[in-house]
Amino acid sequence: MATNGSASEQTPSADGSHFAPTLLYTAAKLYYDEEATQAEVAAKLGTSRATVSRLLSEARRQGIVRIEVIAPSTYSQDGLAERLATALGLDNVYLSAPLPPATPSKPTVDVMGRYLAPAVSKALGAVGLMPGDILLVSSGRTVYEVAQFDLDRIPGVLVAPTVGGNDQPEEWYQTNEITRLISNKLGGRANYLFAPALPGADLHAIIHSDPAIQRVLELWPQAKCILMGVGAPPLLRSDIPRFVPTGSASLRDSVGDVCSRFYDRDGNSIAFPGSDRLIAVELAALPKIPVGIAVAVGLDKVAPIITGARAHFFNRLVTDPATAQEILAHITAEDRKDVS
Known part of the structure; x- marks a missing residue:
């Protein structure tokens, strides 16, 4: 987006502000309408993140930005989270604010991180992680998008990936990058897994004898919590x-899949050519982790979420109200079919 000068070119306005109204508008438009992060806004405007924060505050003060805070009772989902937790047999369900309708310029994947991050942060905060506790994180677009936004700090937590992937071109399958992002947000310590997800036979043997890689793999059974995305059916993706x-x-x-481990409608693991060499947490290990937090939204995630919950791959869920309602509708339809 073109601007009328950088943030360093400050012109006093009539009400005494040191920022030009056009600059306030540009910063606000980038941040609120185009979903840019403060760091991205700073880069576009050629200024610092601290200045962007001041620009946004001034834009709100002058009424250029108007934020509506709605009391929970106004948009109450009538116990939707509790009903969903009961239906899925989960300990807790954390609902985000409703996601905006998808548009060609702003598909759901591009905006979901901003909405899901607060609910993910709340879910992580409820775990009670302490310095030295191990948090595992999976790859995938949803977890990657959440990792772009602020999370409440949990200093000293050890963060490690659940699957290899340093050979993948997409950043959301680069598990070390997701580990770095989340660790930085939490104030934790990142532990990187420098291995492809599916190495060849020769490399697989070498990987399992490498001390640095073994050190990360040994963290998996000690984890107190795992944060994972839930994949849609592979042939529909x-x-x-x-x-x-x-x-x-x-x-x-x-x-669907969790941690790149695929499963059928009964929650049984599905093998594919080479899957015996997959560097990833096993499905059978997931129920042994005290807290498993799945984060997923969308119609294509309904069946994978239901099966994953019933198979005890996770015991807590972060989703949006629309997906929660679709899950309940799906379960109700199943129950009616069984009765008939």
């Missing part, structure tokens, strides 16, 4: 890790 052989006949039975 346009975005999937490069190592997944989508032409494999076995994946036709997959309803």
